[in-house]
Amino acid sequence: MTAKRTGLKWSYEEDRFLERHFKTMSDKEIADILGRTEIAVINRRTRRELVATIPCPKCNETTKIGVVNTYIPNKNTTKSGFYCRNCLTEYLKNGKIIPPYESSEEKEEKSI
């Protein structure tokens, strides 16, 4: 990775604050308090895998949940969500199951 470092390094206190409050506060609220951007908070959380996981909406698994960046086809964007290693389902924070997306071949044809 050759991405440039932007912004200030996270201090120990800031990390502690993030760890303590990420489950109860929104990224925006944390960002405002720390004087950082919401994106910076999201990136830091993701890097440290600080995510308030929710049980799998399909099988109710709570321990075999991983964090993924998943592609949302109808919004044409990537969102952070969860991945259940028990039933192989991807879902979002709101418990919505992400449907498997269409074949990429079909999409390429449309975009040409």
Ligand SMILES: [Zn+2]
């Ligand atoms: Zn599951």
